Amino acid sequence: MTALLDVAGLTRRFHLAHGLIERPRILTALDDVSFTLAHGRSLGVVGGSGSGKTTLARLVMALDKPDAGTVRLDGEDLNALAPAELRRRRRKFQMVFQDPRGSLDPRMRVERIVAEPLDVAEPGLGSARRERVAAALEAVGLDRSALSLYPHQFSGGQRQRIAIARALVTAPALVVADEPVSALDVSVQAQVLNLMMDLQRERGLAYLFISHDLAVVEHIADDVIVMHRGRIVEQGPAEALFRNPGHPYTLSLVEAISPFDRMPVDHTVSPSPALRPRPSAREMLPSSGGCSYAGSCPFASGHCHRETPSLIATGEDRRVACLKPLA
Amino acid sequence: MTSAARRNPALILGLVLSAVIIAIALISLVWTPHDPMKMAIVERLRPPGGSHPLGTDQFGRDVASLLMRGAANSLVIGFIAVGAGLVAGVGIGTLAAARAGTIVDDIVMRTVDFAFAFPAVLTAIMLIELIGPGTGDAILAIAVFNVPVFARLSRASALSVWATDYAAAARVSGKSRLEITLQHVIPNIAGVIVVQASVQFGLAILAEAGLSYLGVGTQPPNPSWGRMLNDAQTFLKVQPLLAVFPGLAIALTVLAFNSLGDGLNRLVDPKQRDAGR
Numbered sequence: 001m002t003a004l005l006d007v008a009g010l011t012r013r014f015h016l017a018h019g020l021i022e023r024p025r026i027l028t029a030l031d032d033v034s035f036t037l038a039h040g041r042s043l044g045v046v047g048g049s050g051s052g053k054t055t056l057a058r059l060v061m062a063l064d065k066p067d068a069g070t071v072r073l074d075g076e077d078l079n080a081l082a083p084a085e086l087r088r089r090r091r092k093f094q095m096v097f098q099d100p101r102g103s104l105d106p107r108m109r110v111e112r113i114v115a116e117p118l119d120v121a122e123p124g125l126g127s128a129r130r131e132r133v134a135a136a137l138e139a140v141g142l143d144r145s146a147l148s149l150y151p152h153q154f155s156g157g158q159r160q161r162i163a164i165a166r167a168l169v170t171a172p173a174l175v176v177a178d179e180p181v182s183a184l185d186v187s188v189q190a191q192v193l194n195l196m197m198d199l200q201r202e203r204g205l206a207y208l209f210i211s212h213d214l215a216v217v218e219h220i221a222d223d224v225i226v227m228h229r230g231r232i233v234e235q236g237p238a239e240a241l242f243r244n245p246g247h248p249y250t251l252s253l254v255e256a257i258s259p260f261d262r263m264p265v266d267h268t269v270s271p272s273p274a275l276r277p278r279p280s281a282r283e284m285l286p287s288s289g290g291c292s293y294a295g296s297c298p299f300a301s302g303h304c305h306r307e308t309p310s311l312i313a314t315g316e317d318r319r320v321a322c323l324k325p326l327a
Numbered sequence: 328m329t330s331a332a333r334r335n336p337a338l339i340l341g342l343v344l345s346a347v348i349i350a351i352a353l354i355s356l357v358w359t360p361h362d363p364m365k366m367a368i369v370e371r372l373r374p375p376g377g378s379h380p381l382g383t384d385q386f387g388r389d390v391a392s393l394l395m396r397g398a399a400n401s402l403v404i405g406f407i408a409v410g411a412g413l414v415a416g417v418g419i420g421t422l423a424a425a426r427a428g429t430i431v432d433d434i435v436m437r438t439v440d441f442a443f444a445f446p447a448v449l450t451a452i453m454l455i456e457l458i459g460p461g462t463g464d465a466i467l468a469i470a471v472f473n474v475p476v477f478a479r480l481s482r483a484s485a486l487s488v489w490a491t492d493y494a495a496a497a498r499v500s501g502k503s504r505l506e507i508t509l510q511h512v513i514p515n516i517a518g519v520i521v522v523q524a525s526v527q528f529g530l531a532i533l534a535e536a537g538l539s540y541l542g543v544g545t546q547p548p549n550p551s552w553g554r555m556l557n558d559a560q561t562f563l564k565v566q567p568l569l570a571v572f573p574g575l576a577i578a579l580t581v582l583a584f585n586s587l588g589d590g591l592n593r594l595v596d597p598k599q600r601d602a603g604r
Contacts, residue, residue, distance in 0.1 A: 061499055063495055063498055063499070087501035087502075087503065088501065090499060090500065090501035091501065094499060094500075095495075095496070095499045097492040097495070097496060098492075099492065102491055102492040102493065103491075103492035103493050103495075103496050104493055104496075105493040105497075105511055105514075105515070106515075107514045107515060108510075116496070116497060116500040116502065117499070117500040117501060119500075120500055120501035120502060121501065163496075166496070166500075
């Protein structure tokens with residue numbers, strides 16, 4: 001059986017603005033990223049700012065075109081489809097955005113917002129359209145009285161429920177969620193996460209769940225990809241990966257979670273890496289070679305600055321891009 | 328009303344003034360104190376007073392009646408010219424924004440820049456060579472002048488809508504660029520466009536007066552504020568008030584629509600609106 005989502009060798013470069021004298025600079029936001037996602041599974045993508053998570057989401061959603069590599073949904077290369085054909089396929093993969101204040105058109109009523117994917121997928125539903133939208137709203141715990149209201153009449157958590165209803169109204173197989181709870185109050189984050197997990201169980205959804213917050217990913221994901229500067233540095237089942245990080249960067253992320261909401265970490269490895277300031281744009285430009293994390297890594301040796309590690313299997317379902325893997 | 332006036336005096340001033348001007352123009356279509364076309368040489372160059380509240384011009388026509396009918400003339404020309412410029416400009420600007428970064432965007436916007444480089448008066452004079460003098464070429468010249476203004480504004484505003492997550496969500500839904508432009512972009516830029524339209528309306532009336540003053544706009548015997556100003560020049564020493572009244576009418580009308588634009592802008596701009604709350 002083919003995977004629902006098959007991403008292979010995905011690369012995206014951005015040309016940074018440059019002056020008249022300066023040479024154009026290229027930022028590789030995504031560098032040779034490959035993974036698969038099966039029906040009904042959740043894949044968490046974690047990484048800091050500038051790790052390429054959002055670029056990945058946009059490429060998977062075919063909102064942007066890659067410079068190299070393919071995104072296949074049910075075996076079909078999205079970027080090889082004609083625009084009209086791609087628009088027809090969109091009912092199968094939907095997206096939930098980070099901030100529901102920005103992802104819902106302030107001038108549209110909820111009925112029209114939620115119906116948007118439906119109007120493309122099944123035009124001319126007539127009176128059944130309203131029922132389908134109301135059913136989607138009820139599935140996310142909103143009353144049908146919401147239909148005729150505007151987004152600003154709802155709280156942040158309710159608005160994200162509206163955004164989730166929109167993503168689900170065409171019964172997609174894949175939902176890409178880009179930081180879906182990070183703009184919400186901590187008190188409603190858990191509600192929305194639990195809703196997403198309930199919906200996954202009921203409907204067999206697959207999630208590509210992007211977050212900088214490991215505690216959130218730990219909660220929802222079956223498998224995890226850890227990204228650093230546009231590359232996958234570690235990949236594996238969520239529990240094994242968090243309990244026993246194989247890459248020093250993963251370890252630094254795990255140790256940054258508050259001790260109250262993380263799983264116990266196997267502390268046979270030390271020392272813990274110091275907290276580093278976030279990388280500047282200059283640091284994110286392609287270096288002369290070597291591991292992208294070497295500059296921040298407590299375990300790095302001279303070797304790490306010269307040789308670029310490739311993603312190598314270290315165990316069952318686990319891959320790490322490190323010359324001196326921890327696990 | 329008082330608190331609204333204090334918070335947004337420009338809007339109140341603009342609304343009241345433009346309502347008065349529009350009312351006068353409408354009334355002039357059915358009633359004026361005298362027939363504005365009727366000449367009476369014996370009554371020429373009368374000072375204000377008596378049956379001619381604003382006096383008479385060099386042909387003995389009633390100035391008040393001419394001004395009233397002139398208002399209707401100015402407003403109609405302004406409305407058609409700005410309306411045509413708005414429709415064409417918003418169409419061009421949103422098309423360019425929907426194709427941002429492509430060759431379509433470049434070609435369209437460079438063409439607009441080229442049109443913008445010609446002053447309205449020059450455009451009008453060129454058009455007269457083509458279609459002969461009259462109201463038509465004044466309207467066309469002012470419309471052509473307005474297209475780049477609306478094209479640039481709507482492209483810039485549309486680009487900011489395209490950058491929002493709700494535009495991305497519409498693409499994720501499978502909506503086409505045209506559908507997104509009609510359903511998301513235009514409703515969300517309508518506010519700034521309306522604001523600009525009322526400012527442009529004031530400018531269009533000024534431009535019409537200017538063109539008529541030069542003799543390339545409204546042709547006699549149709550009354551026009553700009554041509555009244557031109558005619559008054561000859562008699563400036565005899566009857567200076569002849570120049571004052573149309574001048575005041577033009578100034579007040581431009582003030583009315585500029586204030587309206589200003590006030591609407593304050594109403595539409597969320598930053599200023601929220602600060603007022």
